[in-house]
Amino acid sequence: MNISFNRNTVTLNGVKDFSLAHTFLCGQCFRWNENDDGSFSGVANGRVIKISAVNDNITLYNTNLQEFNEIWSNYFDFSRNYDEIKKELSKDEIMKRATAYGWGIRILQQDLWETLISFIISQSNNIPRIKQIIERLCESYGDRIFMDGKAYYTFPSYERLKGCVAEDLAHLRAGYRAKYIADAVYKVNSGDVDLSLIKTLPLYEAKQSLMNINGIGHKVADCVLLFGAGRFGVFPVDTWIEKAMRGLYPCVCENEKNIRTAGENIFGRYCGLAQQYLFYYARDNKLKF
């Protein structure tokens, strides 16, 4: 990968295993939006950037080389060799098809707190509405920043939200999830749940810690660990994955009550990424099982 830059853009040539659409539309993030020209704009790490692609040439706007090296290179997971992982995962024909279909998916290294709240909101909800609720949260409590004369809002820290109770969040229209958000705000601010440990604790303990928050069960905890803590050894099971696994891996799953452990056993240390290829493959094709 070759890097060049000027005053407020950074250009990368020869970026492999990366598609904007696959990465931003595979369901892992909620604050990136596609522009008319196929580029995407989004807010992350307290900043707003735009990113465009022509073949394997990527350009990031409204940033600079130092910021790229310190923030965005890690955010887009550019130092990880996805080609090797895809080969390791492609032990069967189904995963070969799924990785070929979503070849450009990269797991964004998103902020842990933002991911935690976002996936609490995601439960039993649809993606457009999830995005609306998160946007209202950011407009109400985040910082306003500008790019190209347009206002964007950062995701509010837990310190910023300290003291919020469910009634304070009614304007988000998050429904019954408001009390879950409030519980997360309380438990993270009080230290009942220590987010600084989530990336390093043994996986089981990290998950149990997250599940101390009301509104976080297995699925949300797994998404938070995968998308917000870079832990690829979890296998989040939602309605799509359950259907996909039963339909595509019937020998393993027809009598397997626990699809989650089945996924862990089949796909191993990168089962989280396998799950994401499967999810994108199944949902994007509206596969019926």
Place this chain on the structure above:
DNA sequence: CACCAGGCAAGCC
């Protein structure tokens, strides 16, 4: 009008 959306907690057994 039903039924569903990247589930979960509470209440049963």
Place this chain on the structure above:
DNA sequence: GGCTTGCATGGT
């Protein structure tokens, strides 16, 4: 432990 039900809101 497993199974069932209610849950806020908005879209189809």
